[in-house]
Amino acid sequence: MAATSLYERLGGLPGVSAVVDQFITNVVAETMTSNSKLKRTFNPLVQSGDSYRVASLRNHLIDQIGEAAGGPLAYKGLSMPAAHRGMNITEVEFNALVAELGKAMVSKGVPTAQQTEVVNILAPLKSTIVGQ
Numbered sequence: 001m002a003a004t005s006l007y008e009r010l011g012g013l014p015g016v017s018a019v020v021d022q023f024i025t026n027v028v029a030e031t032m033t034s035n036s037k038l039k040r041t042f043n044p045l046v047q048s049g050d051s052y053r054v055a056s057l058r059n060h061l062i063d064q065i066g067e068a069a070g071g072p073l074a075y076k077g078l079s080m081p082a083a084h085r086g087m088n089i090t091e092v093e094f095n096a097l098v099a100e101l102g103k104a105m106v107s108k109g110v111p112t113a114q115q116t117e118v119v120n121i122l123a124p125l126k127s128t129i130v131g132q
């Protein structure tokens with residue numbers, strides 16, 4: 001019997017989409033807090049009011065997480081270094097973003113073990129994002 005993929009265990013497209021939508025909501029809210037760690041990098045997007053850009057990021061994230069989780073989705077966006085070039089993202093900022101993803105998974109009821117699996121597939125991307 002084939003093992004169930006992480007993608008299927010996350011609830012397939014509806015499950016992954018719900019987490020990504022909550023994640024984006026969380027990130028926007030975080031940029032409005034005092035001592036925000038994400039404001040520096042995300043304010044240009046948030047302040048642009050460009051819903052196409054937000055939708056594009058959302059769909060890219062769904063594809064990227066969906067593909068990495070073993071789903072039938074395929075990421076077609078920029079490479080991670082190209083997407084984050086010139087941002088000089090720090091490790092603190094990286095960890096702050098992953099924390100918002102973690103909170104999104106908690107609020108969408110993703111079991112702890114699966115939260116860890118998602119974080120573990122994204123963690124190796126850190127060196128391709130931080131310091132670019």
Ligand code: HEM
Binds near residue numbers: 057076129
């Ligand atoms: C595992 C971690 C991360 C993943 C998987 C990820 C993924 C992505 C993807 C898929 C894009 C869109 C690429 C495209 O349009 O082709 C993007 C853009 C972007 N990312 Fe990340 N990213 C990560 C970490 C970070 C961190 C830590 C920050 C900042 C703290 C950040 C800030 C941004 C910003 C500001 C954009 C551009 C959005 C826009 O203006 O359109 N990302 N990221």
